Amino acid sequence: MNATDVIATGPALMPAAGSTAENRSASWQRFSRGIELAGSQALRLLDKERGRTSRALSAANFNLLDQTHDAVCARSMSGVIEYWSRGAEKLYGWTADEAVGRVSHALFKTVFPAPLDHIEAELLRMGYWEGELVHVLKDGTRVTVASRWSVLRCEASRPIAILETNKDITDRKRVEAERAELENRLRQAEKLESIGRFASGIAHDFNNVLGGILGYCEMLFDDAPENTPRRRYAQNAMTAAARGRDMAKQILTYARGQCGKRSPTDVCGTVAEALELVRSSLSGSVALYAAIPDRPIVVMGDATQLHQVVMNLCGNSIHAMTAGGSLQVAITPLTLDADRAVSHGILRPGQYACLSVEDSGCGMDQATLARIFEPFFTTKEPGRGTGLGLALVRAIVADLGGVIDVKSMPGKGSTFSIYIPMVGAPNAFSDCRPALLPHARTQNVIGE
Numbered sequence: 001m002n003a004t005d006v007i008a009t010g011p012a013l014m015p016a017a018g019s020t021a022e023n024r025s026a027s028w029q030r031f032s033r034g035i036e037l038a039g040s041q042a043l044r045l046l047d048k049e050r051g052r053t054s055r056a057l058s059a060a061n062f063n064l065l066d067q068t069h070d071a072v073c074a075r076s077m078s079g080v081i082e083y084w085s086r087g088a089e090k091l092y093g094w095t096a097d098e099a100v101g102r103v104s105h106a107l108f109k110t111v112f113p114a115p116l117d118h119i120e121a122e123l124l125r126m127g128y129w130e131g132e133l134v135h136v137l138k139d140g141t142r143v144t145v146a147s148r149w150s151v152l153r154c155e156a157s158r159p160i161a162i163l164e165t166n167k168d169i170t171d172r173k174r175v176e177a178e179r180a181e182l183e184n185r186l187r188q189a190e191k192l193e194s195i196g197r198f199a200s201g202i203a204h205d206f207n208n209v210l211g212g213i214l215g216y217c218e219m220l221f222d223d224a225p226e227n228t229p230r231r232r233y234a235q236n237a238m239t240a241a242a243r244g245r246d247m248a249k250q251i252l253t254y255a256r257g258q259c260g261k262r263s264p265t266d267v268c269g270t271v272a273e274a275l276e277l278v279r280s281s282l283s284g285s286v287a288l289y290a291a292i293p294d295r296p297i298v299v300m301g302d303a304t305q306l307h308q309v310v311m312n313l314c315g316n317s318i319h320a321m322t323a324g325g326s327l328q329v330a331i332t333p334l335t336l337d338a339d340r341a342v343s344h345g346i347l348r349p350g351q352y353a354c355l356s357v358e359d360s361g362c363g364m365d366q367a368t369l370a371r372i373f374e375p376f377f378t379t380k381e382p383g384r385g386t387g388l389g390l391a392l393v394r395a396i397v398a399d400l401g402g403v404i405d406v407k408s409m410p411g412k413g414s415t416f417s418i419y420i421p422m423v424g425a426p427n428a429f430s431d432c433r434p435a436l437l438p439h440a441r442t443q444n445v446i447g448e
């Protein structure tokens with residue numbers, strides 16, 4: 001509402017009955033008398049052309065201000081409330097008796113969108129100010145109001161009071177925020193869809209290339225004498241190529257919006273196998289440590305998916321340690337009796353396999369951390385990263401019913417912990433002790 005307009009044009013209405021209304025009327029009378037006493041005819045100024053008397057206006061204005069649903073208050077230049085409308089009583093919960101005489105910004109615990117002295121300077125320059133404020137109601141509720149302030153001046157143009165009209169827009173803001181969130185999700189879905197189209201386009205050719213590699217590896221394997229390093233190398237190359245083919249299939253599955261095949265899967269065996277490949281891709285002075293229980297820890301999942309999670313997390317860690325460092329991969333069973341909040345979700349009570357990948361690399365600042373799971377977000381130079389690694393990890397973990405926790409500090413390294421619900425008898429894992437795997441032993445790889 002434009003309070004100034006209402007004051008200027010409204011017809012005279014009878015004051016509302018009831019003692020509170022009378023109190024409000026009295027406070028309005030006092031307020032408008034105060035304005036007159038201050039040597040002004042401010043109210044008359046508001047309706048100059050109709051030539052009404054300020055006293056007649058005073059009564060009419062009180063009634064009009066009291067009729068509006070918006071909260072109206074008038075305050076002195078020092079902020080002391082002198083008039084408090086029925087709408088203000090309704091919105092804020094304080095009666096006129098309680099509010100009049102209080103300093104408005106202190107009463108509302110106002111949160112301003114800009115420094116108050118800037119707002120007041122604009123108010124005096126323009127004669128009005130409009131903006132959104134956060135106020136606290138009598139019952140402690142925080143509301144957002146669309147606020148309009150108008151300066152009332154005396155004949156000598158000296159500002160003598162401020163008329164403030166506040167409209168509760170909390171619900172509208174919430175709906176706007178929800179809409180923005182939905183639009184954001186839609187954009188994300190569109191990005192994922194484009195990943196899907198991209199993946200579908202290349203997966204077929206990729207499979208052909210891997211098929212060729214696999215075929216030649218098999219020939220090398222068959223030609224190599226038993227128990228020779230060459231035969232072992234060929235075997236490892238075959239395993240890697242087969243895994244790559246599975247990954248291509250996996251990408252296609254996601255592109256078509258289907259989940260991975262779920263069956264009881266041993267996290268320990270799968271991670272150990274993936275670490276073999278990680279080890280072969282280590283470069284520079286990075287030491288790999290693995291602490292993996294020697295008993296199976298079973299989850300409902302898909303070995304290829306778990307493999308992808310390990311490869312992506314370890315790949316990122318290795319990239320983050322260009323100057324060397326240590327990469328620690330551990331699997332630990334965890335039993336929770338109560339909810340536990342982690343960085344990217346809430347763990348409900350139950351049993352989990354926790355896969356953690358910790359590095360001593362460059363770490364991440366808050367701005368990077370906030371975006372790491374966004375498809376296509378990468379800080380790597382063009383051609384070095386697609387920004388899909390962690391987006392895929394998040395999709396896989398969500399598919400497994402798991403939760404991700406990320407901790408990182410610039411210069412202090414990063415730890416990604418993946419919690420996946422376990423299946424199987426609770427006692428099966430109770431005396432499990434992490435052990436260093438022989439194939440994933442502590443190693444320094446300089447010169448390997």
Ligand SMILES: Nc1ncnc2c1ncn2[C@@H]1O[C@H](COP(=O)(O)OP(=O)(O)OP(=O)(O)O)[C@@H](O)[C@H]1O
Binds near residue numbers: 316
């Ligand atoms: N362990 C880590 N240490 C430091 N930064 C990391 C780490 N893991 C991820 N990041 C940051 O998160 C970004 C996104 O990672 P993500 O795996 O999704 O994509 P990428 O590694 O850049 O590319 P791609 O995985 O497709 O090769 C990275 O570019 C990097 O900035």
Ligand SMILES: [Mg+2]
Binds near residue numbers: 316390
């Ligand atoms: Mg990556």
